[in-house]
Amino acid sequence: MKSSTARAIQCSAALAAAGLLLTACGSSGGGSGSGGSAQTASTAAFKGRGPITYAAGKDTTGTVQTVIDRWNKAHPKEKVTFIQLPTDADSQRQQMIQNAETKSDAYTVLATDVVWTSEFAAHQWIEPLPASQFPLGKMLKPVVETGQYRGKLYAVPASSNGGLLFYRTDLLKKAGITQPPTTWAQMTADCAKVKKLPEAKSMSCYAGQFQKYEGLTVNFAEAVNSAGGRIVDANGKPDVDTPQAKKGLDFLVKSFKDGTIPKEAITYQEEDGRQAFQSGKLVFLDNWPYVYSLAQKSAIKGKFAVAPLPGLDGPGASSLGGSNLALSSFAKNKATALDFMKFFTSEESSTYFLKNASLASPYADLYDNASLDKQFPYLPDLKQSITKAVPRPRVVQYGDVTAAIQNEVYPALTGKKSSAQALKDLQSDLRKLTAQ
C-alpha cells in the first residue's frame, strides 16, 4: 500500500479532470440530474457501443440466458456476456465490491439486491441513471424507490418480491374458519381452534425466518412495520425505540414464549420454514412466493393458500425483496449498457420471467392480467403485499445496520434481553451507524 496516497491523489486528480471536462460538455447531454458536477457529468456519459457483460447470481431457471440470447440475436455487434456469480447474495455483493474497488471494467451491468443501492451509489460504484428513459410510472411505487439514493435513480427494478402468509386451508375449514386472518390476534385465535382438531395436535402455529441472518432483519422489519412502527424515518434517522415498534417485536417475543412460534424456528431460514410447513408442522408460514410452486408438488398440495401478511390492527406490511439493474461506473460501452437495461427490465421481458421463472414483476398491470392470475393464483395477494411493502432501511452502511438489528433482535427472541432494552440499544447502535 505504498501507493495508497499516490493512488488517492491520482484518483482525485482524474476525477477533478473528468468533472471539469464533463461539466464543460454536460449541457448537451440531456441528463436529468442537476446536482453536483459529478452527477451532471455521469448522466451525460452514456457513451460507447460494443460488447458488454451482465453480472448476476447463478441462474437456476435458465431463463436469463434465453433473454440475453434474444438481445444478442438482435444486436450482433453489442453482444452481452452473462457472468454468473455465486448463488448467495453476500458473495455476489463481495465480488461486485472487489470489481469496483479495483476499478475493473469486467462487469458492466450489475444485478443488485434492493438493499444495496445506497451503499453502491454512495461509493460511486454505480452510475446515476436517466429516470425519464425508463417506464418507472408503470411500476409499483415501493419497488421503484428501492433503486433510488438521495432522490436520484441508480438502479432499475428488474424483479420484485414480497412476503406472503401461507396457510392450511383444509385445517382452517375443518375448524370452521372461512377467511384467512388479517391480524395477529385473529391468527392466534384461529390457531387455537385448529389445534383442537385431532390431526393438528402436534402442530405449531406460525413461523417465519428467525435464524440470525438477513431473514431475521426482514421478519423483524415486517413485525415492526405491521404494528405501525418503522426502523428509520423518511430522513434515514433511526426511529425504532417507539411503542409501535415494541408492539411489533413483542408479538414475536411473546409468540416464541407461548409456543405460537415453535422453539426450533430460531434456527429457521427460508427453506427450513418451507419444509416444516410442507411436512405439516405449521398452520401458518410467512415466506416468499417461491414456496407456492414447490409446496404444490408436496404432500400438502391443494391444501394450502396464500393471504397478505397479518398485522397488529389489520393487514400487515411486508419487507420488499427483489433485484435491480445497476450500471457499473467503471464499465465501457455504457450506451449499449443503457439500452440493454431498458430491454432487460421491459414489460415484455418481465412477463417472460414471470411466466417461466415465476419472478414477481415490478410492473403493476401484470398482476391484473386474468390469464396470469390463473397460472399464479397468488398474484393478487402478492400485488397487495408489494404495494403495501416497506423497504428495509435505505442506508449507506446497510451491512452494519442489518448486523446491528440481528444482534439486538436475536437475544430478545431467545429471552436473553427484554424487548424494550433491545430496541433502546438498537436505537443507539443505529444512531451511531447513521451519524456520519
Add this chain to the structure above:
Amino acid sequence: MADTAIPPRTAAHRPGTTATRRPGRPPASSRPRRRSRATAGTGRLAALLVSPTLLVLTIVVIYPTLMALDESLYGVKGLDPKTGFISATEPFVGLKNYTDIFTQAGDRFWNAFWNTTFFTVVTVSLETMIGVAMALIMHRAFRGRGLVRASILVPWAIPTAISGLLWKWIFNADGIANVLLGHQVLWTADGFSAKVAVVIADVWKTAPFVGLLVLAGLQVIPKEVYEAARLDGASAFQQFRRITLPLVKPALLVAVLFRCLDALRMFDLPYILIGAQKGSVETLSMLAQNEASNVRFGPASAYAVLLFLYVFLIALAFVRLLGADLTGDAGGTGKSGRRRSRVARRRVREVTA
C-alpha cells in the same frame, strides 16, 4: 558447505586445466586459488538457483504482509453529508485501528480471540488423541486394512465448506443428531451448543489428517525395537509410552503444529455451519472478513495482522520450545532449540535407519 558443494564438473576439469593451460604453475599453489574461485562461483550459482524461490516468496508472502501492515494504518472512508458520496481516499490514522481494537471494539475482539483459542486448544487435543488412535488401528495388520485406511481418510478429502453443509443438515433442528439424541438441541442457534457443533465437525474432518501423519511416523519404527521390548517383558502400554510415543513424536509434533496453525485461522466451518454474526463461534478470521466485507479494509487488515502475529508466535513457540524440526536442519538459533532439534533429528535417523 564449501567442500561438499563444489560441483563435480570442477573437480573433473582440474587435471586437464593444470596440465595443459597452466603448465608453469605448481599444482599445489593453484589449488587453493581455484577452490576459492569455484566457491565464489558456486555461491553465485546458489544465489541464482535460490532466487526464483526468493522472488516467489517475496511476491506471495512478504509483499502482501507488508501491504496488510501498511493498509492497517489507514482508516475508513468518510461520507460527505452534502453530496452523499463516500470520499475517494482513505485517511491515514496511524495506529488508531489497533488502539480501537483494544478499546471500543475490544469486546468483540476478545470474544473472537477466546473463541479462536478455545477452538484451537479443544479441537487439536481431541484430534491428536483420536488421530493417534486411528493411526494405531491403521497400522495393525488385519484383513481389509486398505478399506479401513481409505474410509478413515474420507472426511479429510471432503472440502471444509462441503463438510460444513453436511454437518449443518446433521445438526438441523430435525436432523440426525437430534434424532439420535432423542432430544432437541438447537445446535445452529447462537450458544454453547454451536461451539460443540463446530468442535465435533472439525474433529471429524481433521483427525484423519493427524492419523495420516502419525501413521507415516509409525511405519518407520523398526519391528526389532518392539521385539526386544517384548522379550524384556514390557506391557503393551509400556511399549506405547516408551517406544511408540517418543519415536513417533517428531511426526506427531509436525501434525499438531499444522493443525494448530490451521485451527487458529479457522473460518469456513463456523461461517457455514453456524453462520456469520454469531458471537459464540466468531473467530478472528471471521472478524477480519466481516470488516472487509463492510468495506473497512483498514480495521480488517489490523485484525488480520494481529491474527498473523498470533499464528507466528504459536509457530515460533512450537519450534523453540518443543523442538519441532520443521526446517530439517536445526534452523533454530537458540541453544536449547538446537539441542532439542538435534535430538529429534537423531531420533528420526534412528528410525529411518
